[in-house]
Amino acid sequence: MTDLPDHDVLVLYATETGTAQDAADRAARHLRRLHLKARVLSVDAYPISELIHEPLVLFLISTSGSGSFPRPALPLWTLLLRSDLPHDLFEDLHFAVFGLGDSAYEKFCWPAKLLERRLEGLGGTAVVRRGEGDDQHLLGVDGALLPWLDSLIDVLSEHFPPPPGTPSDIPPPRATFVPASPISGSSDPRLSNPRYHQATLRVNKRVTAEDWWQDVRHFEFEFEREVHYAPGSTASLLPSNPPEAVDAFMEALGWEEQADIPIYVHPNLGDQTLPTFLPSPSTSTTLRCLLTHHLSILSVPRRAFWECLVHWLENTELSDEKDKVLEWLSEDGGDDLAFYTTHPRRTTLECLAEFTSARGKIPPEYVFDLVPGMREREFSIAGSSKKHPNTLHLLIAIVKYRTKFIKAPRKGVATSWLAGLEPGTRLVVGINPPQLALPAPSTPMILVGPGTGVAPMRAVVEDRVVSGAMGVCLLIFVFVMLVDDICIETVLYFGCRSAGKDQYYAEEWRSYEREGRLVYRLAASRDPPASTSGESEKTGKTYVQDLIVQDGPRVWDMLRRGGVVFISGSSNKMPAAVRAVLRSVGEREGGMSEEEAREWVERAEREGRVVEECWS
Ligand SMILES: Cc1cc2nc3c(=O)[nH]c(=O)nc-3n(C[C@H](O)[C@H](O)[C@H](O)COP(=O)(O)OP(=O)(O)OC[C@H]3O[C@@H](n4cnc5c(N)ncnc54)[C@H](O)[C@@H]3O)c2cc1C
Ligand SMILES: Cc1cc2nc3c(=O)[nH]c(=O)nc-3n(C[C@H](O)[C@H](O)[C@H](O)COP(=O)(O)O)c2cc1C
Structure with missing residues (x-):
C-alpha cells in the first residue's frame, strides 16, 4: 500500500436513495487530511474489471429490501460470485467496507458483510474492519461513519503521515459556474x-x-x-421544488440577482459528486433551474450542510450562530444537532431562515456543497x-x-x-424491472399488500386475469372451467384501517371475486366488528397476518403445491409478522418443528417463492 500512485484512493458507493453517496463524499473529504486524492464513483459507473489494478478501494454500500444489494452493486456482486475466480485475485488490493442499513430489518447491512467476506476470500486485505451505519442510531449513519473514518485515517496515516499544520481554508466548491448564452430548449x-x-x-x-x-x-x-x-x-x-420555496431559498442566501443568469455547470472536484441528472457541462441552465429540479432544498439537512455553512456564519448580537454550529459539529455535539434537525424533521430552507448571518456571503457555486441532489x-x-x-x-x-x-x-x-x-x-x-418473476398462471399466488402495498398486487391480479381471459378465447368451452380454476389460485390479503374509508380498488376486487378470479380477504384494523356496526364488510380489528392464520389450511395447501407469496407495503413490522405466520402455518398445518418451519420459509425466500418489496 506504500506505493499508491499519485496518492490515489478509489471510493465506490452503491446507493438507492443517496445516503451512501453522501457518505462517500464525506470519506473523500476525510482523506484530504492525509493529502490522499480520492476518485468518488457510483459502483455502476466504474469498470469492474479494473478493480484488480486498484491499490486501495473504499466501498460504501447500502442495503436494499430483504438485505439485498442495492441495484447499482448487482453487476459487481454477480461478478464476484463467479466460481472460476482465482483465490488470489485481489492479493494486491487493500480495501475497507462501510455498510449502511437499518437494524430494524432482519438482515442488517447484509451486503457489506458479504462483500467484505468475499473480497477477503479472493485475497484482498481489509485495512480496517467493516463499519455499519444504522438508521436507528440517534445520529443516523453518522453515528458509525465518523468513528469508522477516524479509524481508517489512523491506519492510513501510518503509511501517509499528514503534512504539518491543519488546513482551515474554505475548500473549493464542487462546481464552477461559467457564464453561458441564453438557455435554448434542451431535452432532459x-x-x-x-x-x-x-x-x-x-x-x-x-x-x-x-x-x-x-x-x-x-x-x-x-x-x-x-x-x-x-x-x-x-x-x-x-420531483421538483415549488417556486415559492426556490424564491425563499435564494432570498435566504442573497442569491436573488443571480437566479436567472444563464450558466454552464462545470465539475470542479474529482473527489466530490454532483447530482445525477444535471444538464451536461455544455447545456446552459440557471441557478433557479438547479434549485427547482436538481437540489433537495426541502429535505432535512445533512451534516455536510452545516460543515459548509459554518465557514460563512458569524456570531452576531442576536445569536452566536457560528459557535452554536461549531459546537454541533464537535465530537460531543451530534445529539444536539440531531435534536435541532433530524428529530423535528426541520428542512434546509427552515434552517437557513434561522441562521441568517451567512446571507450574501456564500458564492452560489457552493450550492452543491450545501444541498444534496434531488433524488x-x-x-x-x-x-x-x-x-x-x-x-x-x-x-x-x-x-x-x-x-x-x-x-x-x-x-x-x-x-x-x-x-x-x-x-x-x-x-x-x-x-x-421487477424483483418478482411472475410465475406461470397455474402457480398459486398469495398476495399480501396492506395499504399502498396493494399497488403492485393490482398489477399482478390484472395480469393474471388478462392471461386467464386470453386463455378463455383460445381454449374450447370444456376448458373454460379449468381456466377459471387457474385464476382462482390468486388470494389477495388487503389491509386498511377502515373498510369504508381507505379500502383501495374495493369495487375491482369484489368484481374479480364475483367472477371467480380472485379470493379477496379484507383486514380492517380500526373497524368495530360487523355484528356491532351492522355493516357486513367490517371485519373488526384484524390485520393481514390474522387472516393468514385463519386461512391456515388453504395457505398450506397453496404453498405445498409450489405457491408463491408476494409481500408489499410498509417496511415496519408487517413483513416480519407475515413471515412469522407463514412459519406457524408450516408448524400447524405441515406438522413441522419450529426449526423446520424456519428453514422452510427461508428456503422459499432463497428460491424466490417468498418475495418482499417494502418501503419505509
Ligand atoms: C420499491 C419501492 C416502491 C414504492 N412504492 C410506493 C407506492 O406504490 N406508493 C407509495 O405511496 N409509496 C411508495 N414508495 C415510497 C416512495 O418511494 C416515497 O418514499 C414516499 O412516497 C415518500 O416520498 P416523499 O418524497 O413524499 O417523502 P420524503 O420527502 O422523502 O419524506 C419521507 C420521509 O419522511 C419521514 N416521515 C414520513 N412520514 C413520517 C411520519 N409520520 N413521522 C415521522 N417521519 C415521517 C420519513 O423519514 C420518511 O423517510 C415506494 C418505495 C420503494 C423503495
Ligand atoms: C425499501 C427499503 C428496504 C430496506 N431493507 C433493509 C434491510 O433489509 N437491511 C438493512 O440493514 N437496511 C435496510 N434498509 C435501510 C437502508 O439500507 C438505509 O436506510 C440506508 O441508509 C439507505 O442508504 P441509501 O440511501 O444509500 O440507499 C432498507 C431501506 C428501504 C427504504
Whole structure:
C-alpha cells in the first residue's frame, strides 16, 4: 500500500436513495487530511474489471429490501460470485467496507458483510474492519461513519503521515459556474437512457374518503410511445421544488440577482459528486433551474450542510450562530444537532431562515456543497400494461405529518409535488424491472399488500386475469372451467384501517371475486366488528397476518403445491409478522418443528417463492 500512485484512493458507493453517496463524499473529504486524492464513483459507473489494478478501494454500500444489494452493486456482486475466480485475485488490493442499513430489518447491512467476506476470500486485505451505519442510531449513519473514518485515517496515516499544520481554508466548491448564452430548449438528459419515457398526467384522483385523515391518490400517466413493463415493476419520478420555496431559498442566501443568469455547470472536484441528472457541462441552465429540479432544498439537512455553512456564519448580537454550529459539529455535539434537525424533521430552507448571518456571503457555486441532489422516488406500478397499454397507474400516499417542536406540518417532497400536478402535465418517468418473476398462471399466488402495498398486487391480479381471459378465447368451452380454476389460485390479503374509508380498488376486487378470479380477504384494523356496526364488510380489528392464520389450511395447501407469496407495503413490522405466520402455518398445518418451519420459509425466500418489496 506504500506505493499508491499519485496518492490515489478509489471510493465506490452503491446507493438507492443517496445516503451512501453522501457518505462517500464525506470519506473523500476525510482523506484530504492525509493529502490522499480520492476518485468518488457510483459502483455502476466504474469498470469492474479494473478493480484488480486498484491499490486501495473504499466501498460504501447500502442495503436494499430483504438485505439485498442495492441495484447499482448487482453487476459487481454477480461478478464476484463467479466460481472460476482465482483465490488470489485481489492479493494486491487493500480495501475497507462501510455498510449502511437499518437494524430494524432482519438482515442488517447484509451486503457489506458479504462483500467484505468475499473480497477477503479472493485475497484482498481489509485495512480496517467493516463499519455499519444504522438508521436507528440517534445520529443516523453518522453515528458509525465518523468513528469508522477516524479509524481508517489512523491506519492510513501510518503509511501517509499528514503534512504539518491543519488546513482551515474554505475548500473549493464542487462546481464552477461559467457564464453561458441564453438557455435554448434542451431535452432532459434522462431521455437518452432507454429506461426513461415521456408521459402526460391524465388522472390525479383522491381514493380515500374526503373526511379521512390520509390523502391517498390514484394517478394515471399516458406514455407518448409504446411502453411495456412486467407486474412488480416500479416507476421512478424526479420531483421538483415549488417556486415559492426556490424564491425563499435564494432570498435566504442573497442569491436573488443571480437566479436567472444563464450558466454552464462545470465539475470542479474529482473527489466530490454532483447530482445525477444535471444538464451536461455544455447545456446552459440557471441557478433557479438547479434549485427547482436538481437540489433537495426541502429535505432535512445533512451534516455536510452545516460543515459548509459554518465557514460563512458569524456570531452576531442576536445569536452566536457560528459557535452554536461549531459546537454541533464537535465530537460531543451530534445529539444536539440531531435534536435541532433530524428529530423535528426541520428542512434546509427552515434552517437557513434561522441562521441568517451567512446571507450574501456564500458564492452560489457552493450550492452543491450545501444541498444534496434531488433524488428520484420509486413507486410500485399499480396496473398491468396488458390491461392498460401505454398507461401507467400509481397508488400514492401523500406524506404529511407533524413533529414535536415545529407547528407547520411536514410534507413529503415528491408526494406533495405529485399531489399538486394538474392533468396535462408532461414529465419523465423511469421504469425499473421487477424483483418478482411472475410465475406461470397455474402457480398459486398469495398476495399480501396492506395499504399502498396493494399497488403492485393490482398489477399482478390484472395480469393474471388478462392471461386467464386470453386463455378463455383460445381454449374450447370444456376448458373454460379449468381456466377459471387457474385464476382462482390468486388470494389477495388487503389491509386498511377502515373498510369504508381507505379500502383501495374495493369495487375491482369484489368484481374479480364475483367472477371467480380472485379470493379477496379484507383486514380492517380500526373497524368495530360487523355484528356491532351492522355493516357486513367490517371485519373488526384484524390485520393481514390474522387472516393468514385463519386461512391456515388453504395457505398450506397453496404453498405445498409450489405457491408463491408476494409481500408489499410498509417496511415496519408487517413483513416480519407475515413471515412469522407463514412459519406457524408450516408448524400447524405441515406438522413441522419450529426449526423446520424456519428453514422452510427461508428456503422459499432463497428460491424466490417468498418475495418482499417494502418501503419505509
Ligand atoms: C420499491 C419501492 C416502491 C414504492 N412504492 C410506493 C407506492 O406504490 N406508493 C407509495 O405511496 N409509496 C411508495 N414508495 C415510497 C416512495 O418511494 C416515497 O418514499 C414516499 O412516497 C415518500 O416520498 P416523499 O418524497 O413524499 O417523502 P420524503 O420527502 O422523502 O419524506 C419521507 C420521509 O419522511 C419521514 N416521515 C414520513 N412520514 C413520517 C411520519 N409520520 N413521522 C415521522 N417521519 C415521517 C420519513 O423519514 C420518511 O423517510 C415506494 C418505495 C420503494 C423503495
Ligand atoms: C425499501 C427499503 C428496504 C430496506 N431493507 C433493509 C434491510 O433489509 N437491511 C438493512 O440493514 N437496511 C435496510 N434498509 C435501510 C437502508 O439500507 C438505509 O436506510 C440506508 O441508509 C439507505 O442508504 P441509501 O440511501 O444509500 O440507499 C432498507 C431501506 C428501504 C427504504
